[in-house]
Amino acid sequence: MELLDRYLQAVRFFLPRAQQDDIIRELSENLHSAIEDREGDLGRPLTEDELAALLRAHGHPMMVAGRYRSNQQLIGPTFFPIYVFALKAGLGIALLVTVVLVTIGTVMHGDAGRHLLEAFLAYPGRALMVFAWTTLGFAALDWARTRVKLTHSWDPRTLPALVAPGDAISRTRSICEFLLVSAATTWLAMLPWAPAMIFGPAAAFIAPGPVWSTVYPAILLMSFATLALHATNVARPFWTPTRGYFRAALHAGGVVVTLILLRATELVVAVPEATLPDGRPVAPLVDMLNQVGQLGMAAATVVGVIETIRALHGVRSRRARQASAANRKQASHFNGA
Amino acid sequence: MAHGSPFDPALFDNLRLELRRGCLTVAVLAALRSEQYGYTLRKVLAEHGLVVDEGTLYPLLRRLETQGLLVSEWREEGKRNKRFYRLSVEGQRMLTLLLVEWRSLDTALDDILAEAQHGTTGPIPASR
Numbered sequence: 001m002e003l004l005d006r007y008l009q010a011v012r013f014f015l016p017r018a019q020q021d022d023i024i025r026e027l028s029e030n031l032h033s034a035i036e037d038r039e040g041d042l043g044r045p046l047t048e049d050e051l052a053a054l055l056r057a058h059g060h061p062m063m064v065a066g067r068y069r070s071n072q073q074l075i076g077p078t079f080f081p082i083y084v085f086a087l088k089a090g091l092g093i094a095l096l097v098t099v100v101l102v103t104i105g106t107v108m109h110g111d112a113g114r115h116l117l118e119a120f121l122a123y124p125g126r127a128l129m130v131f132a133w134t135t136l137g138f139a140a141l142d143w144a145r146t147r148v149k150l151t152h153s154w155d156p157r158t159l160p161a162l163v164a165p166g167d168a169i170s171r172t173r174s175i176c177e178f179l180l181v182s183a184a185t186t187w188l189a190m191l192p193w194a195p196a197m198i199f200g201p202a203a204a205f206i207a208p209g210p211v212w213s214t215v216y217p218a219i220l221l222m223s224f225a226t227l228a229l230h231a232t233n234v235a236r237p238f239w240t241p242t243r244g245y246f247r248a249a250l251h252a253g254g255v256v257v258t259l260i261l262l263r264a265t266e267l268v269v270a271v272p273e274a275t276l277p278d279g280r281p282v283a284p285l286v287d288m289l290n291q292v293g294q295l296g297m298a299a300a301t302v303v304g305v306i307e308t309i310r311a312l313h314g315v316r317s318r319r320a321r322q323a324s325a326a327n328r329k330q331a332s333h334f335n336g337a
Numbered sequence: 338m339a340h341g342s343p344f345d346p347a348l349f350d351n352l353r354l355e356l357r358r359g360c361l362t363v364a365v366l367a368a369l370r371s372e373q374y375g376y377t378l379r380k381v382l383a384e385h386g387l388v389v390d391e392g393t394l395y396p397l398l399r400r401l402e403t404q405g406l407l408v409s410e411w412r413e414e415g416k417r418n419k420r421f422y423r424l425s426v427e428g429q430r431m432l433t434l435l436l437v438e439w440r441s442l443d444t445a446l447d448d449i450l451a452e453a454q455h456g457t458t459g460p461i462p463a464s465r
Contacts, residue, residue, distance in 0.1 A: 023399070025418075026375065026395065026420045027395065029374070029375075029376075029418065029420065030375040030376040030395065032417065033374075033377075033419075034391075037376075057390075058390075058391050058392065059390070059391070059392040063392060064391075064392050067392050067396040068396045068399065070400075
């Protein structure tokens with residue numbers, strides 16, 4: 001019976017400590033009964049091969065012990081589909097963050113190859129962190145669900161309103177926009193402390209014109225507002241009239257800023273008494289930059305006006321669609337009655 | 338599996354397992370109206386055509402005991418100590434409720450199959 005004892009010892013190893021003795025005692029008795037039964041049928045003791053076959057049929061020690069555990073899964077079927085979705089989204093965001101960091105690093109310090117290699121090496125670690133935290137979070141959620149009957153406390157009337165196909169916002173796009181605007185806002189917010197971030201090495205001979213100090217607070221404020229809009233779009237991915245008007249207001253604000261910049265004659269100025277690295281005067285370069293800048297601002301103003309009109313048109317179309325849907329519903333109600 | 342695609346034994350096993358899971362609990366409760374220990378219970382179930390492997394049955398007995406549906410005691414029989422299980426009062430009540438549910442499901446399924454046979458719910462694919 002050494003084989004049986006070895007089998008029971010192996011099962012014991014995988015059992016919860018508090019129940020080991022009790023389960024093994026019971027399992028041992030049941031297996032002894034099975035062996036006796038078989039021996040009774042054969043009229044002789046079992047050979048080692050026959051005993052091995054009986055134990056094999058009983059199951060692998062790890063599987064047998066596993067069935068005695070009350071919790072056999074980390075994340076149950078309720079949360080598993082959401083977990084997989086969150087994991088995919090998290091890994092995608094980690095990839096996007098990596099790409100953004102490579103881009104920023106390359107823009108600020110050059111050497112794209114080195115930054116790309118660093119990102120390639122850093123991504124597995126970042127992805128592993130996302131995987132670990134997402135899994136832990138959902139395991140905790142599943143654990144809480146089994147103790148708190150959350151599923152009974154929800155009210156269907158608190159669900160978001162029905163979203164018409166034209167009102168839906170792509171969550172992936174919102175997440176991308178949120179990340180890009182986050183990077184841009186961070187860059188903007190850091191400018192007063194690191195002015196070299198605007199022109200890089202060229203900061204030695206050119207500087208922003210005085211108009212920028214007038215528009216800077218407005219640009220920063222609008223960046224934060226845009227960030228808030230994208231964050232809301234991620235959480236609630238459908239357009240509402242309020243958000244539609246808010247988006248239109250942001251575009252209109254952008255138009256005001258570009259108009260102010262368009263009226264300014266000096267978008268960039270030369271640093272006093274500075275020359276270009278090759279000793280030539282800075283003025284021609286400043287003139288050229290201001291002309292290009294003016295053209296850019298004119299284009300931005302046109303785009304801003306178009307976007308403002310589109311945003312307002314979007315709100316009006318959605319309202320018209322909603323009104324038409326309400327009329328259809330009312331008509332079908334009367335027809336049904 | 339699309340209609341007409343080859344029979345998938347793994348899918349059948351999966352569905353069969355799901356179907357048997359709840360039925361097994363009812364069968365175990367029903368069989369334990371008279372006292373049994375694990376090994377003899379398995380034999381009783383097998384004699385009635387319900388073959389269950391030990392790895393499923395023994396943990397199920399403990400789970401039902403934890404849930405208060407079974408009671409157990411260690412007692413000597415045939416010179417060895419064995420753990421005997423039987424239905425508790427709560428288990429008896431639960432078995433009654435589960436049998437009502439079982440019969441209602443059985444009746445509903447019979448009705449659905451009868452209706453389908455008479456063509457009132459549309460054609461069903463021919464059995465394999």
